Amino acid sequence: MEMEKASSLLFSGLHFDRKKFSRDFSKFQKITGTEKPQSRDTAVVTATDPGKKRKRKENSSRTCESEAVEGFSVFKASDPASGATIKRCSTQVVDGKKEINQQIEKAAILRKKLGIHVSGLNIPSPLENFEELSTRYCCESYILRNLAALGFREPTPIQRQAISVLLSDRECFACAPTGSGKTFAFVCPILMKLKSGSKNGVRAVIICPTRELAAQSTRECKKLAKGGKLKIKLMTKELSRSGDFMKMACDILVSTPRRLEYAIRKRKLDLSRVEYLVLDESDKLFELGYLTQIDFVVKACSNPSIIRSLFSATLPEAVEEHARTIMHDAVRIIVGRKNSASDLIKQKLIFAGSEKGKLLALRQSFAESLNPPILVFVQSKERAKELYKELAFDNLKVDLIHADLTQEQRDDAVDNFRAGKTWVLIATDVIARGMDFKGVNCVINYDFPESAAAYIHRIGRSGRAGRRGEAISLYTEEDAQFLRNIANVMVASGCEVPSWILALPKLRRKKHRPSRESISTGGADNDVEE
Ligand SMILES: Nc1ncnc2c1ncn2[C@@H]1O[C@H](COP(=O)(O)OP(=O)(O)OP(=O)(O)O)[C@@H](O)[C@H]1O
Numbered sequence: 372m373e374m375e376k377a378s379s380l381l382f383s384g385l386h387f388d389r390k391k392f393s394r395d396f397s398k399f400q401k402i403t404g405t406e407k408p409q410s411r412d413t414a415v416v417t418a419t420d421p422g423k424k425r426k427r428k429e430n431s432s433r434t435c436e437s438e439a440v441e442g443f444s445v446f447k448a449s450d451p452a453s454g455a456t457i458k459r460c461s462t463q464v465v466d467g468k469k470e471i472n473q474q475i476e477k478a479a480i481l482r483k484k485l486g487i488h489v490s491g492l493n494i495p496s497p498l499e500n501f502e503e504l505s506t507r508y509c510c511e512s513y514i515l516r517n518l519a520a521l522g523f524r525e526p527t528p529i530q531r532q533a534i535s536v537l538l539s540d541r542e543c544f545a546c547a548p549t550g551s552g553k554t555f556a557f558v559c560p561i562l563m564k565l566k567s568g569s570k571n572g573v574r575a576v577i578i579c580p581t582r583e584l585a586a587q588s589t590r591e592c593k594k595l596a597k598g599g600k601l602k603i604k605l606m607t608k609e610l611s612r613s614g615d616f617m618k619m620a621c622d623i624l625v626s627t628p629r630r631l632e633y634a635i636r637k638r639k640l641d642l643s644r645v646e647y648l649v650l651d652e653s654d655k656l657f658e659l660g661y662l663t664q665i666d667f668v669v670k671a672c673s674n675p676s677i678i679r680s681l682f683s684a685t686l687p688e689a690v691e692e693h694a695r696t697i698m699h700d701a702v703r704i705i706v707g708r709k710n711s712a713s714d715l716i717k718q719k720l721i722f723a724g725s726e727k728g729k730l731l732a733l734r735q736s737f738a739e740s741l742n743p744p745i746l747v748f749v750q751s752k753e754r755a756k757e758l759y760k761e762l763a764f765d766n767l768k769v770d771l772i773h774a775d776l777t778q779e780q781r782d783d784a785v786d787n788f789r790a791g792k793t794w795v796l797i798a799t800d801v802i803a804r805g806m807d808f809k810g811v812n813c814v815i816n817y818d819f820p821e822s823a824a825a826y827i828h829r830i831g832r833s834g835r836a837g838r839r840g841e842a843i844s845l846y847t848e849e850d851a852q853f854l855r856n857i858a859n860v861m862v863a864s865g866c867e868v869p870s871w872i873l874a875l876p877k878l879r880r881k882k883h884r885p886s887r888e889s890i891s892t893g894g895a896d897n898d899v900e901e
Contacts, residue, residue, distance in 0.1 A: 481679035485528040491702035496530035513598035527552035546686035547706035575647040584805040596712020628664035653681035685824040715834035726888040743794035757890035816844035853883040
Protein backbone atom coordinates (compact mmCIF):
# COMPACT_ATOMS: atom_id res chain seq x y z
CA MET A 372 0.00 0.00 0.00
CA GLU A 373 2.75 2.38 0.97
CA MET A 374 4.55 1.82 -2.27
CA GLU A 375 1.37 2.22 -4.29
CA LYS A 376 0.98 5.59 -2.72
CA ALA A 377 4.64 6.20 -3.33
CA SER A 378 4.20 5.47 -6.98
CA SER A 379 1.32 7.83 -7.31
CA LEU A 380 3.02 10.62 -5.38
CA LEU A 381 6.67 10.45 -6.08
CA PHE A 382 7.83 12.39 -9.08
CA SER A 383 4.22 12.79 -10.17
CA GLY A 384 3.88 15.58 -12.66
CA LEU A 385 7.26 15.04 -14.29
CA HIS A 386 7.12 14.76 -18.04
CA PHE A 387 9.67 12.20 -18.92
CA ASP A 388 9.62 12.50 -22.66
CA ARG A 389 10.46 16.17 -22.48
CA LYS A 390 13.10 15.40 -19.93
CA LYS A 391 14.57 12.63 -22.00
CA PHE A 392 15.01 14.80 -25.03
CA SER A 393 16.28 17.79 -23.07
CA ARG A 394 18.87 15.58 -21.53
CA ASP A 395 20.05 14.17 -24.80
CA PHE A 396 20.28 17.69 -26.08
CA SER A 397 22.17 18.96 -23.06
CA LYS A 398 24.63 16.11 -23.29
CA PHE A 399 25.82 17.37 -26.64
CA GLN A 400 26.58 20.66 -24.96
CA LYS A 401 28.08 19.04 -21.90
CA ILE A 402 30.94 17.06 -23.41
CA THR A 403 34.00 18.69 -22.04
CA GLY A 404 36.62 16.77 -23.86
CA THR A 405 38.63 16.31 -20.68
CA GLU A 406 37.24 12.88 -19.99
CA LYS A 407 39.18 9.88 -21.12
CA PRO A 408 37.43 7.27 -23.19
CA GLN A 409 35.76 4.69 -20.98
CA SER A 410 35.29 1.01 -21.27
CA ARG A 411 31.75 -0.18 -21.71
CA ASP A 412 31.17 -3.77 -22.33
CA THR A 413 28.13 -3.55 -24.49
CA ALA A 414 29.31 -1.34 -27.24
CA VAL A 415 28.15 -4.06 -29.59
CA VAL A 416 24.74 -4.28 -27.97
CA THR A 417 22.75 -1.81 -29.94
CA ALA A 418 19.35 -3.23 -29.11
CA THR A 419 16.66 -0.72 -28.43
CA ASP A 420 13.47 -1.38 -26.55
CA PRO A 421 11.13 -1.78 -29.48
CA GLY A 422 8.07 -2.18 -27.28
CA LYS A 423 8.40 1.28 -25.90
CA LYS A 424 10.05 2.70 -28.99
CA ARG A 425 12.64 4.16 -26.71
CA LYS A 426 15.38 6.19 -28.21
CA ARG A 427 18.64 4.74 -26.98
CA LYS A 428 20.60 7.37 -25.22
CA GLU A 429 24.03 8.29 -26.44
CA ASN A 430 26.20 8.85 -23.43
CA SER A 431 28.24 11.94 -23.16
CA SER A 432 31.13 9.79 -22.03
CA ARG A 433 32.89 8.13 -24.89
CA THR A 434 34.13 4.66 -24.18
CA CYS A 435 37.30 2.76 -24.75
CA GLU A 436 35.38 0.42 -27.00
CA SER A 437 33.58 3.20 -28.66
CA GLU A 438 36.91 4.77 -29.34
CA ALA A 439 37.89 1.49 -30.91
CA VAL A 440 34.59 1.59 -32.75
CA GLU A 441 35.28 5.14 -33.88
CA GLY A 442 38.75 4.02 -34.90
CA PHE A 443 37.39 1.43 -37.25
CA SER A 444 34.40 3.43 -38.23
CA VAL A 445 34.30 3.73 -42.01
CA PHE A 446 32.55 7.02 -41.59
CA LYS A 447 35.39 8.45 -39.64
CA ALA A 448 38.53 6.83 -40.88
CA SER A 449 38.08 5.93 -44.47
CA ASP A 450 38.66 7.78 -47.64
CA PRO A 451 35.87 6.52 -49.90
CA ALA A 452 38.14 6.84 -52.89
CA SER A 453 40.71 4.52 -51.44
CA GLY A 454 40.19 0.78 -51.72
CA ALA A 455 43.19 0.23 -49.49
CA THR A 456 41.56 2.23 -46.76
CA ILE A 457 38.37 0.24 -47.04
CA LYS A 458 40.31 -2.97 -46.78
CA ARG A 459 42.23 -1.66 -43.79
CA CYS A 460 39.01 -0.55 -42.20
CA SER A 461 37.37 -3.91 -42.57
CA THR A 462 40.35 -5.51 -40.83
CA GLN A 463 40.03 -2.91 -38.13
CA VAL A 464 36.33 -3.70 -37.82
CA VAL A 465 37.15 -7.33 -37.19
CA ASP A 466 39.91 -6.41 -34.73
CA GLY A 467 37.67 -3.89 -33.01
CA LYS A 468 34.83 -6.36 -32.66
CA LYS A 469 37.20 -8.96 -31.31
CA GLU A 470 38.51 -6.49 -28.78
CA ILE A 471 35.03 -5.47 -27.73
CA ASN A 472 34.01 -9.10 -27.31
CA GLN A 473 37.08 -9.76 -25.24
CA GLN A 474 36.25 -6.81 -23.02
CA ILE A 475 32.65 -7.95 -22.63
CA GLU A 476 33.85 -11.38 -21.65
CA LYS A 477 36.37 -9.98 -19.21
CA ALA A 478 33.74 -7.81 -17.56
CA ALA A 479 31.35 -10.76 -17.32
CA ILE A 480 34.01 -12.90 -15.67
CA LEU A 481 34.83 -10.17 -13.17
CA ARG A 482 31.16 -9.64 -12.35
CA LYS A 483 30.61 -13.35 -11.88
CA LYS A 484 33.62 -13.64 -9.61
CA LEU A 485 32.41 -10.75 -7.44
CA GLY A 486 28.70 -11.56 -7.44
CA ILE A 487 27.72 -8.42 -9.33
CA HIS A 488 24.43 -8.71 -11.22
CA VAL A 489 23.49 -6.00 -13.65
CA SER A 490 20.67 -5.22 -16.01
CA GLY A 491 20.16 -2.46 -18.50
CA LEU A 492 21.58 -1.51 -21.85
CA ASN A 493 25.18 -0.53 -22.57
CA ILE A 494 26.47 -1.19 -19.10
CA PRO A 495 30.00 0.04 -18.47
CA SER A 496 32.40 -2.64 -17.35
CA PRO A 497 33.29 -2.69 -13.65
CA LEU A 498 36.55 -1.17 -12.45
CA GLU A 499 39.35 -3.67 -12.21
CA ASN A 500 41.20 -1.54 -9.70
CA PHE A 501 41.44 2.01 -8.39
CA GLU A 502 44.17 2.83 -10.93
CA GLU A 503 41.47 2.73 -13.57
CA LEU A 504 39.96 5.82 -12.01
CA SER A 505 42.84 7.74 -13.54
CA THR A 506 43.64 5.62 -16.60
CA ARG A 507 40.02 5.29 -17.68
CA TYR A 508 38.41 8.37 -16.17
CA CYS A 509 41.13 11.00 -15.60
CA CYS A 510 40.63 11.08 -11.86
CA GLU A 511 42.44 13.98 -10.23
CA SER A 512 45.41 12.99 -8.16
CA TYR A 513 44.14 14.45 -4.89
CA ILE A 514 41.26 11.94 -4.86
CA LEU A 515 43.64 9.06 -5.40
CA ARG A 516 45.86 10.38 -2.63
CA ASN A 517 42.89 10.54 -0.28
CA LEU A 518 41.91 7.02 -1.21
CA ALA A 519 45.35 5.80 -0.35
CA ALA A 520 45.32 7.76 2.91
CA LEU A 521 42.02 6.09 3.82
CA GLY A 522 43.70 2.74 3.26
CA PHE A 523 41.37 1.70 0.43
CA ARG A 524 43.49 -0.63 -1.65
CA GLU A 525 40.93 -2.01 -4.00
CA PRO A 526 37.35 -1.14 -4.83
CA THR A 527 34.55 -3.19 -3.30
CA PRO A 528 32.18 -4.87 -5.80
CA ILE A 529 29.54 -2.15 -5.55
CA GLN A 530 32.21 0.51 -6.01
CA ARG A 531 33.61 -1.24 -9.08
CA GLN A 532 30.28 -1.28 -10.86
CA ALA A 533 28.42 1.78 -9.57
CA ILE A 534 31.39 4.12 -10.05
CA SER A 535 31.83 3.18 -13.70
CA VAL A 536 28.08 3.46 -14.30
CA LEU A 537 27.80 6.90 -12.70
CA LEU A 538 30.96 8.14 -14.39
CA SER A 539 29.33 7.19 -17.68
CA ASP A 540 26.46 9.56 -16.88
CA ARG A 541 24.00 6.76 -16.32
CA GLU A 542 21.34 6.67 -13.64
CA CYS A 543 21.33 3.62 -11.42
CA PHE A 544 19.60 1.86 -8.60
CA ALA A 545 21.89 -0.29 -6.56
CA CYS A 546 21.51 -2.86 -3.82
CA ALA A 547 24.61 -4.14 -2.00
CA PRO A 548 25.16 -5.57 1.49
CA THR A 549 25.52 -3.40 4.58
CA GLY A 550 29.06 -2.20 5.16
CA SER A 551 30.13 -2.84 1.58
CA GLY A 552 31.21 0.73 0.76
CA LYS A 553 28.14 2.18 -0.95
CA THR A 554 28.89 5.69 0.35
CA PHE A 555 32.13 5.95 -1.55
CA ALA A 556 30.43 4.37 -4.59
CA PHE A 557 28.27 7.47 -5.00
CA VAL A 558 30.61 10.09 -3.50
CA CYS A 559 33.59 9.31 -5.73
CA PRO A 560 31.84 9.86 -9.10
CA ILE A 561 30.31 13.11 -7.84
CA LEU A 562 33.70 14.47 -6.80
CA MET A 563 35.24 13.36 -10.08
CA LYS A 564 32.47 14.78 -12.24
CA LEU A 565 32.06 18.13 -10.52
CA LYS A 566 35.82 18.66 -10.58
CA SER A 567 36.19 22.28 -9.53
CA GLY A 568 34.04 24.46 -7.34
CA SER A 569 31.49 26.82 -8.81
CA LYS A 570 29.57 29.82 -7.57
CA ASN A 571 26.45 28.85 -9.46
CA GLY A 572 24.71 27.12 -6.61
CA VAL A 573 24.35 23.58 -5.37
CA ARG A 574 25.40 20.97 -7.94
CA ALA A 575 24.96 17.71 -6.09
CA VAL A 576 22.54 16.65 -3.37
CA ILE A 577 22.84 13.56 -1.20
CA ILE A 578 19.70 12.74 0.78
CA CYS A 579 19.85 10.50 3.85
CA PRO A 580 16.95 9.53 6.11
CA THR A 581 18.53 10.59 9.41
CA ARG A 582 20.65 13.50 10.61
CA GLU A 583 23.31 11.15 11.97
CA LEU A 584 23.70 9.47 8.62
CA ALA A 585 23.76 12.82 6.80
CA ALA A 586 26.53 14.00 9.15
CA GLN A 587 28.49 10.79 8.62
CA SER A 588 28.16 10.96 4.81
CA THR A 589 29.32 14.60 4.88
CA ARG A 590 32.39 13.57 6.85
CA GLU A 591 33.17 10.74 4.43
CA CYS A 592 32.68 13.05 1.48
CA LYS A 593 35.02 15.65 2.98
CA LYS A 594 37.69 13.03 3.62
CA LEU A 595 37.72 12.10 -0.03
CA ALA A 596 37.50 15.69 -1.23
CA LYS A 597 40.41 16.92 0.90
CA GLY A 598 42.81 19.02 -1.13
CA GLY A 599 40.25 19.70 -3.87
CA LYS A 600 38.20 22.83 -4.49
CA LEU A 601 34.71 21.51 -3.91
CA LYS A 602 32.66 22.90 -1.05
CA ILE A 603 30.69 20.28 0.84
CA LYS A 604 28.05 21.22 3.37
CA LEU A 605 25.85 19.40 5.81
CA MET A 606 22.39 20.92 6.06
CA THR A 607 22.09 21.68 9.75
CA LYS A 608 19.00 22.98 11.48
CA GLU A 609 20.51 26.49 11.54
CA LEU A 610 21.42 26.38 7.86
CA SER A 611 17.96 25.23 6.86
CA ARG A 612 16.37 28.01 8.92
CA SER A 613 18.66 30.95 8.33
CA GLY A 614 21.30 30.00 5.76
CA ASP A 615 21.06 31.69 2.37
CA PHE A 616 22.39 29.23 -0.19
CA MET A 617 22.09 31.87 -2.90
CA LYS A 618 24.98 33.69 -1.27
CA MET A 619 26.96 30.67 -0.15
CA ALA A 620 29.56 28.56 -1.94
CA CYS A 621 28.24 25.02 -1.79
CA ASP A 622 28.82 22.38 -4.44
CA ILE A 623 27.64 19.28 -2.60
CA LEU A 624 24.84 19.43 -0.07
CA VAL A 625 24.06 16.52 2.25
CA SER A 626 20.75 16.64 4.06
CA THR A 627 17.70 14.90 5.39
CA PRO A 628 14.58 15.43 3.27
CA ARG A 629 12.81 17.58 5.85
CA ARG A 630 15.56 20.18 6.11
CA LEU A 631 15.95 20.39 2.35
CA GLU A 632 12.25 20.93 1.90
CA TYR A 633 12.25 23.61 4.57
CA ALA A 634 15.09 25.58 2.97
CA ILE A 635 13.56 25.34 -0.51
CA ARG A 636 10.18 26.56 0.74
CA LYS A 637 11.91 29.50 2.40
CA ARG A 638 13.37 30.33 -1.02
CA LYS A 639 16.89 30.25 0.33
CA LEU A 640 17.87 27.20 -1.69
CA ASP A 641 17.57 26.66 -5.41
CA LEU A 642 18.14 23.13 -6.67
CA SER A 643 17.48 23.79 -10.34
CA ARG A 644 21.16 23.35 -11.26
CA VAL A 645 21.70 20.10 -9.41
CA GLU A 646 23.57 17.64 -11.62
CA TYR A 647 23.67 14.67 -9.25
CA LEU A 648 21.01 13.51 -6.84
CA VAL A 649 21.58 10.53 -4.56
CA LEU A 650 18.89 8.91 -2.46
CA ASP A 651 20.83 6.91 0.11
CA GLU A 652 18.81 4.27 1.97
CA SER A 653 16.35 4.83 -0.85
CA ASP A 654 13.78 2.26 0.26
CA LYS A 655 13.46 4.09 3.58
CA LEU A 656 13.12 7.43 1.79
CA PHE A 657 10.29 5.96 -0.28
CA GLU A 658 8.29 5.12 2.84
CA LEU A 659 5.29 7.23 3.65
CA GLY A 660 6.91 9.29 6.38
CA TYR A 661 9.35 10.80 3.87
CA LEU A 662 7.46 10.58 0.66
CA THR A 663 5.96 14.03 0.25
CA GLN A 664 9.28 15.65 1.19
CA ILE A 665 11.22 13.50 -1.26
CA ASP A 666 8.67 14.17 -3.95
CA PHE A 667 8.99 17.90 -3.35
CA VAL A 668 12.80 17.85 -3.37
CA VAL A 669 13.04 15.67 -6.47
CA LYS A 670 10.78 18.05 -8.34
CA ALA A 671 12.89 20.98 -7.18
CA CYS A 672 15.91 19.30 -8.83
CA SER A 673 14.60 20.32 -12.22
CA ASN A 674 17.80 20.20 -14.28
CA PRO A 675 16.84 17.97 -17.23
CA SER A 676 20.28 16.38 -17.41
CA ILE A 677 20.37 15.39 -13.74
CA ILE A 678 21.79 11.96 -12.89
CA ARG A 679 19.85 10.30 -10.10
CA SER A 680 20.91 7.24 -8.18
CA LEU A 681 19.33 5.09 -5.52
CA PHE A 682 21.37 3.07 -3.03
CA SER A 683 20.42 0.68 -0.26
CA ALA A 684 21.15 -2.72 1.24
CA THR A 685 17.48 -3.59 0.78
CA LEU A 686 15.52 -2.95 -2.36
CA PRO A 687 11.95 -4.18 -2.28
CA GLU A 688 10.26 -5.08 -5.55
CA ALA A 689 7.92 -2.12 -5.28
CA VAL A 690 10.81 0.34 -5.00
CA GLU A 691 12.53 -1.29 -7.95
CA GLU A 692 9.44 -1.15 -10.09
CA HIS A 693 8.97 2.43 -9.19
CA ALA A 694 12.60 3.28 -9.86
CA ARG A 695 12.29 1.71 -13.29
CA THR A 696 9.36 3.88 -14.22
CA ILE A 697 10.86 7.15 -13.05
CA MET A 698 14.51 6.81 -14.00
CA HIS A 699 15.91 7.27 -17.42
CA ASP A 700 17.80 4.37 -18.95
CA ALA A 701 18.88 3.29 -15.46
CA VAL A 702 21.26 0.47 -14.72
CA ARG A 703 20.21 -1.99 -12.03
CA ILE A 704 23.08 -3.25 -9.90
CA ILE A 705 22.69 -5.99 -7.33
CA VAL A 706 25.68 -7.27 -5.40
CA GLY A 707 25.29 -10.72 -3.91
CA ARG A 708 21.74 -11.77 -3.12
CA LYS A 709 19.17 -9.05 -3.06
CA ASN A 710 17.78 -8.16 0.36
CA SER A 711 20.11 -10.39 2.30
CA ALA A 712 22.32 -9.86 5.32
CA SER A 713 26.07 -9.63 5.10
CA ASP A 714 27.54 -13.13 5.28
CA LEU A 715 30.25 -11.83 7.62
CA ILE A 716 27.73 -11.79 10.46
CA LYS A 717 27.12 -14.85 12.63
CA GLN A 718 23.41 -14.76 13.43
CA LYS A 719 21.63 -16.41 16.35
CA LEU A 720 18.04 -16.62 17.55
CA ILE A 721 17.47 -17.04 21.30
CA PHE A 722 14.12 -17.83 22.90
CA ALA A 723 13.87 -15.79 26.09
CA GLY A 724 10.37 -16.81 27.18
CA SER A 725 9.12 -13.45 28.41
CA GLU A 726 10.12 -9.81 28.80
CA LYS A 727 11.67 -10.65 32.16
CA GLY A 728 13.50 -13.51 30.49
CA LYS A 729 14.97 -11.10 27.94
CA LEU A 730 16.43 -8.86 30.62
CA LEU A 731 17.79 -11.84 32.45
CA ALA A 732 19.35 -13.26 29.28
CA LEU A 733 20.98 -9.92 28.49
CA ARG A 734 22.37 -9.49 32.00
CA GLN A 735 23.63 -13.04 32.02
CA SER A 736 25.35 -12.69 28.68
CA PHE A 737 27.02 -9.43 29.77
CA ALA A 738 28.12 -11.05 33.03
CA GLU A 739 29.63 -14.05 31.22
CA SER A 740 31.47 -12.09 28.56
CA LEU A 741 31.24 -8.52 27.57
CA ASN A 742 32.96 -7.83 24.30
CA PRO A 743 32.27 -4.18 23.50
CA PRO A 744 31.30 -2.26 21.46
CA ILE A 745 27.79 -3.69 21.54
CA LEU A 746 24.64 -2.21 20.05
CA VAL A 747 21.29 -3.13 21.59
CA PHE A 748 18.17 -2.36 19.56
CA VAL A 749 14.75 -1.88 21.09
CA GLN A 750 11.38 -1.12 19.58
CA SER A 751 10.61 2.34 21.00
CA LYS A 752 12.16 5.28 22.79
CA GLU A 753 10.19 4.44 25.93
CA ARG A 754 11.72 0.99 25.95
CA ALA A 755 15.16 2.46 25.27
CA LYS A 756 14.80 4.60 28.38
CA GLU A 757 13.58 1.65 30.45
CA LEU A 758 16.43 -0.61 29.39
CA TYR A 759 18.93 2.17 29.91
CA LYS A 760 17.82 2.56 33.51
CA GLU A 761 18.16 -1.17 34.11
CA LEU A 762 21.64 -1.46 32.60
CA ALA A 763 23.00 1.77 34.05
CA PHE A 764 21.91 0.34 37.40
CA ASP A 765 24.31 -2.54 36.64
CA ASN A 766 27.24 -0.13 36.40
CA LEU A 767 27.83 -0.74 32.74
CA LYS A 768 29.24 1.98 30.47
CA VAL A 769 25.93 2.30 28.74
CA ASP A 770 24.23 5.08 26.82
CA LEU A 771 21.12 5.47 24.72
CA ILE A 772 20.05 7.16 21.52
CA HIS A 773 16.55 7.85 20.25
CA ALA A 774 14.66 10.54 18.39
CA ASP A 775 13.50 12.41 21.50
CA LEU A 776 17.01 13.51 22.45
CA THR A 777 18.38 16.86 21.33
CA GLN A 778 20.76 16.89 18.41
CA GLU A 779 23.62 17.56 20.79
CA GLN A 780 22.70 14.58 22.96
CA ARG A 781 22.41 12.38 19.89
CA ASP A 782 25.79 13.55 18.60
CA ASP A 783 27.35 12.90 22.01
CA ALA A 784 25.89 9.41 22.16
CA VAL A 785 27.32 8.58 18.72
CA ASP A 786 30.70 10.22 19.43
CA ASN A 787 31.13 8.48 22.78
CA PHE A 788 30.27 5.12 21.28
CA ARG A 789 32.73 5.74 18.44
CA ALA A 790 35.43 6.76 20.90
CA GLY A 791 34.93 3.65 23.03
CA LYS A 792 33.73 5.64 26.04
CA THR A 793 30.40 3.84 25.80
CA TRP A 794 30.52 0.07 25.67
CA VAL A 795 26.86 -0.64 25.17
CA LEU A 796 24.66 1.68 23.16
CA ILE A 797 20.91 1.16 23.43
CA ALA A 798 19.18 2.42 20.33
CA THR A 799 15.94 2.63 18.47
CA ASP A 800 15.92 2.22 14.72
CA VAL A 801 17.09 5.82 14.41
CA ILE A 802 20.66 4.52 13.95
CA ALA A 803 19.75 1.19 12.37
CA ARG A 804 20.61 2.31 8.87
CA GLY A 805 23.88 3.42 7.39
CA MET A 806 25.76 4.24 10.58
CA ASP A 807 29.34 3.08 10.31
CA PHE A 808 30.69 2.34 13.78
CA LYS A 809 34.08 0.77 13.51
CA GLY A 810 34.29 -2.74 14.82
CA VAL A 811 30.90 -3.27 16.49
CA ASN A 812 31.36 -6.79 17.77
CA CYS A 813 27.79 -7.65 18.45
CA VAL A 814 24.30 -6.37 17.66
CA ILE A 815 21.59 -7.53 20.03
CA ASN A 816 17.99 -7.31 18.93
CA TYR A 817 16.53 -7.01 22.40
CA ASP A 818 13.21 -6.39 20.71
CA PHE A 819 12.57 -8.25 17.50
CA PRO A 820 12.89 -5.99 14.44
CA GLU A 821 9.70 -4.82 12.78
CA SER A 822 10.60 -6.18 9.33
CA ALA A 823 13.16 -8.29 7.53
CA ALA A 824 14.64 -5.09 6.07
CA ALA A 825 14.96 -3.58 9.55
CA TYR A 826 16.71 -6.77 10.66
CA ILE A 827 19.20 -6.62 7.79
CA HIS A 828 20.06 -2.98 8.49
CA ARG A 829 20.25 -3.37 12.28
CA ILE A 830 22.59 -6.33 12.23
CA GLY A 831 24.56 -4.68 9.45
CA ARG A 832 26.05 -2.30 12.04
CA SER A 833 28.50 -5.11 12.67
CA GLY A 834 30.41 -7.16 10.09
CA ARG A 835 31.47 -4.08 8.10
CA ALA A 836 34.29 -3.49 5.64
CA GLY A 837 35.39 -7.11 5.66
CA ARG A 838 35.32 -7.56 9.47
CA ARG A 839 33.34 -10.30 11.16
CA GLY A 840 30.45 -9.61 13.49
CA GLU A 841 27.74 -11.27 15.53
CA ALA A 842 23.99 -10.72 15.81
CA ILE A 843 21.73 -12.12 18.53
CA SER A 844 17.98 -11.78 18.36
CA LEU A 845 15.96 -12.45 21.50
CA TYR A 846 12.38 -13.51 21.00
CA THR A 847 9.33 -14.37 23.02
CA GLU A 848 6.01 -15.91 22.07
CA GLU A 849 4.91 -12.44 21.00
CA ASP A 850 7.39 -12.71 18.13
CA ALA A 851 6.71 -16.31 17.11
CA GLN A 852 4.55 -15.43 14.12
CA PHE A 853 7.30 -13.19 12.75
CA LEU A 854 10.16 -15.60 13.31
CA ARG A 855 10.02 -17.11 9.87
CA ASN A 856 10.65 -13.78 8.12
CA ILE A 857 13.89 -13.33 10.00
CA ALA A 858 14.81 -17.00 9.75
CA ASN A 859 14.58 -16.76 5.96
CA VAL A 860 17.15 -13.95 5.97
CA MET A 861 19.38 -16.04 8.22
CA VAL A 862 19.17 -19.10 6.00
CA ALA A 863 19.91 -17.00 2.90
CA SER A 864 23.17 -15.89 4.46
CA GLY A 865 24.19 -19.39 5.43
CA CYS A 866 23.15 -19.48 9.12
CA GLU A 867 21.50 -22.48 10.68
CA VAL A 868 17.89 -22.20 11.76
CA PRO A 869 15.72 -24.91 13.38
CA SER A 870 13.48 -26.48 10.75
CA TRP A 871 10.29 -25.90 12.77
CA ILE A 872 10.76 -22.15 12.37
CA LEU A 873 11.00 -22.46 8.61
CA ALA A 874 7.81 -24.53 8.65
CA LEU A 875 5.83 -21.77 10.39
CA PRO A 876 3.03 -20.28 8.31
CA LYS A 877 3.88 -17.34 6.10
CA LEU A 878 2.93 -14.02 7.58
CA ARG A 879 1.06 -11.64 5.29
CA ARG A 880 1.61 -8.61 7.49
CA LYS A 881 4.93 -6.97 6.71
CA LYS A 882 5.43 -5.00 9.94
CA HIS A 883 5.80 -6.51 13.38
CA ARG A 884 5.41 -4.22 16.37
CA PRO A 885 3.64 -6.05 19.18
CA SER A 886 2.75 -4.26 22.39
CA ARG A 887 5.18 -5.49 25.01
CA GLU A 888 5.27 -5.63 28.76
CA SER A 889 7.45 -2.93 30.32
CA ILE A 890 11.15 -3.70 30.73
CA SER A 891 11.36 -1.93 34.09
CA THR A 892 11.80 -4.12 37.11
CA GLY A 893 11.10 -1.14 39.38
CA GLY A 894 14.34 -1.36 41.31
CA ALA A 895 16.24 1.03 39.10
CA ASP A 896 13.65 3.76 38.69
CA ASN A 897 14.79 6.25 41.31
CA ASP A 898 18.48 5.74 41.11
CA VAL A 899 19.61 6.79 37.68
CA GLU A 900 19.29 10.17 36.08
CA GLU A 901 18.63 10.23 32.36
N1 LIG B 1 37.40 0.15 -0.98
C1 LIG B 1 37.38 0.08 0.33
N2 LIG B 1 38.36 -0.57 1.00
C2 LIG B 1 38.34 -0.65 2.34
N3 LIG B 1 37.39 -0.12 3.13
C3 LIG B 1 36.39 0.54 2.52
C4 LIG B 1 36.34 0.68 1.10
N4 LIG B 1 35.24 1.39 0.81
C5 LIG B 1 34.63 1.69 1.95
N5 LIG B 1 35.32 1.19 3.00
C6 LIG B 1 34.96 1.28 4.43
O1 LIG B 1 33.88 0.36 4.64
C7 LIG B 1 33.04 0.84 5.68
C8 LIG B 1 31.59 0.73 5.26
O2 LIG B 1 31.34 1.62 4.19
P1 LIG B 1 29.91 2.31 4.00
O3 LIG B 1 29.49 2.97 5.26
O4 LIG B 1 29.97 3.12 2.78
O5 LIG B 1 29.00 1.02 3.78
P2 LIG B 1 27.52 0.92 3.21
O6 LIG B 1 27.54 -0.10 2.14
O7 LIG B 1 27.02 2.28 2.86
O8 LIG B 1 26.74 0.33 4.46
P3 LIG B 1 25.21 0.54 4.92
O9 LIG B 1 24.36 -0.28 3.99
O10 LIG B 1 25.18 0.03 6.30
O11 LIG B 1 24.91 1.99 4.79
C9 LIG B 1 33.49 2.25 5.98
O12 LIG B 1 34.22 2.24 7.19
C10 LIG B 1 34.38 2.62 4.84
O13 LIG B 1 35.40 3.52 5.22
